[in-house]
Amino acid sequence: MTSLPRGLHGFGLRTSHYDELLGSSSIDATCAEIISENVVGRGGRPLALIEHVRSQMPVFLHGVSLSIGGMDPLAVDHLRAIRELADQIDCPLVSDHLCFGTHGGHFGHDLWPLPYTEEALDHVAARVRQAQDILGRRLLIENVSSYISYRASTMTEWDFLAALCERADCLLLFDVNNVVVSAFNHGFSEDDYLAGIPAHRVAQLHLAGHSDQGTHLFDDHSSPVPERVWNLYRKTVQKMGDVPAIIEWDGNVPELERLVDESRRARREEQAALAEAP
Amino acid sequence: MKLAELQGLFWRSVRFDPMPPELEEHFLDQGALAARARMKLYQDGYWFRQVDALFECFPRLADALGAEVFTRTVCRYLTEHPSRAPMLERLGAQLGPFLARQQDPAVAALAHLASLEHARMEVLIAPQPRAIAAASDIDPETFALASIEPSPALQLLRLRRDAVSRWEASCAASAPALDNALAPVAVWRKGHTLHQQILDEDEAQALDLALRQASIAEIFDCFAEHPTPERRAFQALTAWLQRHWICSFLTPPSP
The missing domain is CATH 3.90.930.50 (Outer Surface Protein A; domain 3)
Incomplete structure (x- = not known):
C-alpha cells in the first residue's frame, strides 16, 4: 500500500472559482478536493480544472452518490470510472459517505443516516469491500451530519465506524463539523465521539461551517468554520496527527482568497495543536 | 423492522406529505424536536435541493413561467419522475415531455424550451x-x-x-x-x-x-x-x- 499523505491543507473546488483557478499558476494550498460526480465521466471545464490543479498539488476525489448503505446494487460502472480517473490523476484519497441516498433505483440527492445495527454493519461492510475491490484502493468513509435517530440502533455512530473499519479494512474521512452538528442534534459528547474513533484509520479531515437554528444545528457549509469546530479540530489533530484537512464551503461561496485563508488557518491551528500536544 | 423496510419508510417520509403514520414507531423524539419535525428537515431538503437544481438547469423556462408556477410545475414533475441519475444536472431529462402533456396550453407550449435547456446541459457535461x-x-x-x-x-x-x-x-x-x-x-x-x-x-x-x-x-x-x-x-x-x-x-x- 502506498503511504498516506500528511501535513496537507486545502479546500474543495467549487464551480464559482473555476475561472480564477484555471488562470492561476500558484494557489497557496497544498491539496484540493473535487466532488467526484462533478468530474467523472464528463468533459469540459471540470476536467480541465482537475488537470490544472493536479499539476500543482494532490487532488482528492470526494463522492456524494455512492449510497454505500443503500439497498440498490452498487453503481459498478460509476466506481470503475472513478478508478480510471483516480489512476489518471494519481489521486491519493477517494471518499464517500456513511449513508444511503437511493431507494428503488431512485436518487434522493441527500446523505440520509443509517440505523446503527449489526444488520446495517454487515451490509455496509460487504459493500465497502466490493467498492474497494473495484476501486483498487481503500475507500475513505465519511461520517455524515444528521438530524434524526432510529429506535433500532444498538450502537453509537463511532462504534459503528470503528467496527466498519475493522470488518471492511477501510479508512475514514473524519468530518469535524459533522461531529459538532450531530453531537448537538442528538445530545452526545464530541469528546466521546473523538475518543471512539480509531486514529490510525483516519486519512483525511473535513472542516466547514454550520448555522444555529435554535432547535438544531444545520450543516449548510455556508459560513466560516466556527470556533467550536476549530476547538474540536485541535483536539482531533492532537489525537490523529497532521492528517490532510479540507475546507468545505458550498453556500454563499466567498472569494477564493477567503477559502485559501481558511486553509491557512487550518495549517496554523494544526501546528499550534501539535506543539501543545502532551 | 429490517434495514430495507426502514429505508423504504425513510423514502416515503421525505417524498410524501403527510408522512407515514408509523414514523414515530421507528424514529426517536429527541430534545426540542419530535421525530416528525426532524424528518421534516430531510423532507424540506429533498424538495428544496431538487427544485433549486431545476431552477439552475432551466433558467429561461423559470423566467418564462415565473418562480411560483415553475416551482409548482417542477414539484409535480418530481412527484411523477423521481431522480434516476446520480448527477443533479440530469434531473430534468423528462421535463420537456412532461410539460408537453400539461393541459395548460401556456405551459405545454414551453416544452421545447425545456428540451433545449436540457440538451444544453447534457452537452455541457458530456x-x-x-x-x-x-x-x-x-x-x-x-x-x-x-x-x-x-x-x-x-x-x-x-x-x-x-x-x-x-x-x-x-x-x-x-x-x-x-x-x-x-x-x-x-x-x-x-x-x-x-x-x-x-x-x-x-x-x-x-x-x-x-x-x-x-x-x-x-x-x-x-x-x-x-x-x-x-x-x-x-x-x-x-x-x-x-x-x-x-x-x-x-x-x-x-x-
Missing part, C-alpha cells in the same frame, strides 16, 4: 471528445465509404422556432411571438463553450445521417438538390470540422 478530427485526417482513397465518429458533446434536436427565439431573448418581457414551426437545431460544445444554431434542412438531414453512422457518400447525397452540391457539401464538412463535431473518420473494413 464526456470529453476522444479526439478532434482535422481535414488532414481525410483519406481520399476511402473517404466516400468512411463514416463519422461524432463528438459526444453534440446534439441535434427538432424544436419549435419560438423555443429557440425565447431562449435567445433575455427575459420573458421580450418573449417572441408564437411560432410552432419546427426547426433543426444543433447544440454543441467547443472547448469549454456552448453553442447552438438553427441549421438548414439539408445540413440537418446530413447531420442526422452522420449521427447514425451513414457513409460520407450517403451524407453528401443530402446536398444533391443544391445548385452546387459539391461546394455545399464541402462547406458543411469544413464547418463541422471547425465546430469540433467530428472526432474521427471511421474507415470501413476491407471486404
Whole structure:
C-alpha cells in the first residue's frame, strides 16, 4: 500500500472559482478536493480544472452518490470510472459517505443516516469491500451530519465506524463539523465521539461551517468554520496527527482568497495543536 | 423492522406529505424536536435541493413561467419522475415531455424550451471528445465509404422556432411571438463553450445521417438538390470540422 499523505491543507473546488483557478499558476494550498460526480465521466471545464490543479498539488476525489448503505446494487460502472480517473490523476484519497441516498433505483440527492445495527454493519461492510475491490484502493468513509435517530440502533455512530473499519479494512474521512452538528442534534459528547474513533484509520479531515437554528444545528457549509469546530479540530489533530484537512464551503461561496485563508488557518491551528500536544 | 423496510419508510417520509403514520414507531423524539419535525428537515431538503437544481438547469423556462408556477410545475414533475441519475444536472431529462402533456396550453407550449435547456446541459457535461478530427485526417482513397465518429458533446434536436427565439431573448418581457414551426437545431460544445444554431434542412438531414453512422457518400447525397452540391457539401464538412463535431473518420473494413 502506498503511504498516506500528511501535513496537507486545502479546500474543495467549487464551480464559482473555476475561472480564477484555471488562470492561476500558484494557489497557496497544498491539496484540493473535487466532488467526484462533478468530474467523472464528463468533459469540459471540470476536467480541465482537475488537470490544472493536479499539476500543482494532490487532488482528492470526494463522492456524494455512492449510497454505500443503500439497498440498490452498487453503481459498478460509476466506481470503475472513478478508478480510471483516480489512476489518471494519481489521486491519493477517494471518499464517500456513511449513508444511503437511493431507494428503488431512485436518487434522493441527500446523505440520509443509517440505523446503527449489526444488520446495517454487515451490509455496509460487504459493500465497502466490493467498492474497494473495484476501486483498487481503500475507500475513505465519511461520517455524515444528521438530524434524526432510529429506535433500532444498538450502537453509537463511532462504534459503528470503528467496527466498519475493522470488518471492511477501510479508512475514514473524519468530518469535524459533522461531529459538532450531530453531537448537538442528538445530545452526545464530541469528546466521546473523538475518543471512539480509531486514529490510525483516519486519512483525511473535513472542516466547514454550520448555522444555529435554535432547535438544531444545520450543516449548510455556508459560513466560516466556527470556533467550536476549530476547538474540536485541535483536539482531533492532537489525537490523529497532521492528517490532510479540507475546507468545505458550498453556500454563499466567498472569494477564493477567503477559502485559501481558511486553509491557512487550518495549517496554523494544526501546528499550534501539535506543539501543545502532551 | 429490517434495514430495507426502514429505508423504504425513510423514502416515503421525505417524498410524501403527510408522512407515514408509523414514523414515530421507528424514529426517536429527541430534545426540542419530535421525530416528525426532524424528518421534516430531510423532507424540506429533498424538495428544496431538487427544485433549486431545476431552477439552475432551466433558467429561461423559470423566467418564462415565473418562480411560483415553475416551482409548482417542477414539484409535480418530481412527484411523477423521481431522480434516476446520480448527477443533479440530469434531473430534468423528462421535463420537456412532461410539460408537453400539461393541459395548460401556456405551459405545454414551453416544452421545447425545456428540451433545449436540457440538451444544453447534457452537452455541457458530456464526456470529453476522444479526439478532434482535422481535414488532414481525410483519406481520399476511402473517404466516400468512411463514416463519422461524432463528438459526444453534440446534439441535434427538432424544436419549435419560438423555443429557440425565447431562449435567445433575455427575459420573458421580450418573449417572441408564437411560432410552432419546427426547426433543426444543433447544440454543441467547443472547448469549454456552448453553442447552438438553427441549421438548414439539408445540413440537418446530413447531420442526422452522420449521427447514425451513414457513409460520407450517403451524407453528401443530402446536398444533391443544391445548385452546387459539391461546394455545399464541402462547406458543411469544413464547418463541422471547425465546430469540433467530428472526432474521427471511421474507415470501413476491407471486404
